[in-house]
Amino acid sequence: MHAWPASEVPALPxxxxxxxxxxxxxxxTITLAPGPVARIYVCGITPYDATHIGHAATYNAFDLVQRVWLDTKRQVIYVQNVTDVDDPLLERALRDNQDWTELAERETALFREDMTALRMLPPQHYIGAVEAIPGIVPLVERLRDAGAAYELDGDTYFSVEADPHFGGVSNLDAEAMRLLSAERGGDPERPGKKNPLDPMLWMAARPGEPSWDGGSLGRGRPGWHIECVAIALDHLGMGFDIQGGGSDLAFPHHEMGASHAQALTGEFPMAKAYVHAGMVALHGEKMSKSKGNLxxxxxxxxxxxxxxxxxxxxLSHxxxxxxxxxxxVLAEAVARLERWRAAVSRPDGIPADALVEEVREALANDLDAPAALAAVDRWVELQNATxxxxxxxxxxxxxTVDALLGVAL
Structure with missing residues (x-):
């Protein structure tokens, strides 16, 4: 699967x-000081209802991470997946009487167009769940053979007891995890599971649903969490710098993924930092595909x-x-863009060396984009008054605005 074209990132002094x-x-707060190559994995979309502002806010955050690292003269290896087969996608396709593959391809293409327009730097590796299946199956077999997974009525589940660090990403108690598991794609009430929190690694083929050869697992399709683990381990290895996504991914997705990887490799941690973006609301409620308030x-x-x-x-949040x-919010952004463009359109102006360092300092401080915008606002005000x-x-x-904030003036 191909990503989208990269916009040029200007070099700064x-x-x-x-x-x-x-x-x-x-x-x-932790300080990340990678070697010459920084590694980041950001969980991608399930391709329907793309791209809403909640999506854009999340990918904007991790675009800033890339830009901060590039400004330190590091190389960045960025990996993102597309969950192009999963229950919600199949349910949407059935609801709308569409072929699920056509729905996934169309929405993924729209996502690429939006990312290009927003000048989000593309991943070097953009991998769909379907194309990752040949790498997923051996990992599930390894977990099963090591006693970290078990079969239940043809499905294969991961045993959370296999990872002594389970729970260390989200820091939630068992009851909170159980409630979120039920809300976010898990099946804690299924009889026969060793632990209600155990997530599915491989779903046996269901009538009328797509399936693939799973070797000794039988025909079926992968669970959600093992998809990202297989892609991340293949392209980044263990101990990469950032695992990123929206805050709703901390549990179960990132929690389970970390445990899968740690049980597979015997290494800890999967990622040095788990970084999560906040949620965007509309009319008082979180933007949600299920609610349709997008x-x-x-x-x-x-x-x-x-x-x-x-x-x-x-960036203003x-x-x-x-x-x-x-x-x-949008009107303020439009007005700010007009002010900034007018200020930089003058043939000369007040010195900006200090501004470069202010923006750098703001972004290095937990991606404080509002502080960076405020610094540019101050320069613009002085530019207009002096x-x-x-x-x-x-x-x-x-x-500076282009390189560090991704905004073309």
Missing amino acids: GKGRDLQIHDTATQG VFVSALRRAGVDPAAIRLAL HYRADWEWTDE DGDDESAPGLVSR
């Missing part, structure tokens, strides 16, 4: 700072909204915060 970021597992990037673009303004609207999309004579300043501001 000097060098960026190492990233300090909030880690869900330790519930504190604002789509593609619809905003068709209505003539500049993608740079959409991105500024996302801290990535870990839950916030609400409103017309006022007759500067630095001919290089407007260009430097434009390159």
Whole structure:
């Protein structure tokens, strides 16, 4: 599966700072100082109802991570999946009387278009669940053969007891995990499971549903969590720098994925930091595919909204915060974009070297994009109030905003 084209990232003078970021597992801020190559895995979409603003906010956060690392002169290996076969996708296709593969392909293509318009840097490895199946099956067989998985009526489940670190990503108690498992695709009430929290690794073929050769597992399809584990281990290995996604993925998805990987390899941890973006609401409720209260990037673009303004609207909120999309949020972003573009359109201006360092410092501090925007706002105000004579300043501001914030002025 191919990703989307990369926009050029301008080079800035000097060098960026190492990233300090909030880690869900330790519930504190840690400093990430990778070697010459930084490694990040971000969980991708299930391709229907793409791309809504909640999606965009999440991928914007991890785009900032890439930009901070690139500014430190590191190479970045970024991996993202597409869950192009899963119960919710099949249910949507059935509801709308569509072929599930056509639905997945169309929505994935739309997601690529939106990511391109928003200037999100693409992953080097963009992998669909279906194409990952040949690598998933041997991992499930290994877990079963090691006693970390078991069969139940033809399905194969992972035993959470196989990982002594289980629970260490989300830090939830058993009852909270059980409730979330039921809400988020698990089946804690199924009779015969060794532990209600045990997640499915391989689902035996069901009538009328797609299935693939699972070797000794029989025909079927993979569970949700093992999909990302197989892709991450294949392209990043253990101990990569960041496992990222929305806050609703901390449990069960990232918790279970970490346990799968740790049971497979005997190594800990799967990722050095588990980083989660907040949820976006509309009319007082979290944007949700099930509720249908979604604002789509593609619809905003068709209505003539500049993608740079959409991105500024996302950047005006801290990535870990839950916030609400409103017309006022978008209007403020449109006005900010106009002010910034007018300020950098002048032939000269006030010096901007200090601004570069302010933006770097803000982003290195747990991706504090609102502080970075405020720093640019201050430069713009001074630019409008002062007759500067630095001919290089407007260009430097434009390159800084582009390189570090992904906004083209």
